[in-house]
Amino acid sequence: MRSSEQSETLGIGALAERFGLAPHVLRHWESVGLLAPERDAAGRRRYGAADVVRVAVVLRGKEAGLSLEAIRTLTAGSPGVRRAVLRREAETLRARIAAAQASLDLVECALGCAQEDLAACPHFRPVLGNRSGSKKRSVPPPA
Template identity: 55%
Template sequence: MKSSDDGGLDGLGIGALAARFGLAAHVLRHWEAMGLLHPGRDAGGRRRYGADDLTRVATILLLKEAGLGLNTIRSLTTGADRATRHAILGPAAEELRSTIAAARASLELIEGGLNCDFEDVTQCPNYRRLITERVGTTQ
């Protein structure tokens, strides 16, 4: 499936598209080989990217930034129905929730150390509470 809407653009070459998104041209070629991009070709066989392709690259980048791999992105962007989308994104969302919870706990520990008036951080109330919770006994 080639890009049909060039939004009035003559079409960007691979170098121009790559530069627009701060990518190396080989990244776009790799995405094409994986079936993520389907650029049109000019009379000389050179890739030409239109408005739909720009949207597609932006979509790929957003999904990558969300932590999804290229195979997952391909599954999501090739007409996945609602059930498939939920099956793919559900575990990814749960993994992200776990990562966020771990980051919050780390931040709480670090901020507790920053806000503690004791010389020895192990004497700080926040630190002692977290250790007690980890050990599972009361001191």
């Protein structure tokens, strides 16, 4: 026998409110295959405990920067396909982390610079890397 908690379902408005979403977001996720709610006799969507978990998975995936397509593959794909997507996403995240670290290095360098003009700071210029249009990693100081 199922407990009342297991058999309890939520309407689209209640589920959306629970996660701070607009109902149209849940409808969209259904249209792209991320959700498949049951329907009651009147045809209204009814979300169970598994749907609540699925919404949490989708939100966490989006927080990690995953596309809805990638999330769908991760939740429904074969183990081999899932691993390929996870490898690709891990590489993308590593690149984003490296870019964020480079940005933090630039900001911290600027914060520690006593020069009035950052462009004149000999410590700041190398942190700019190849953003000056030069093929070299650092820009020589002005003559």
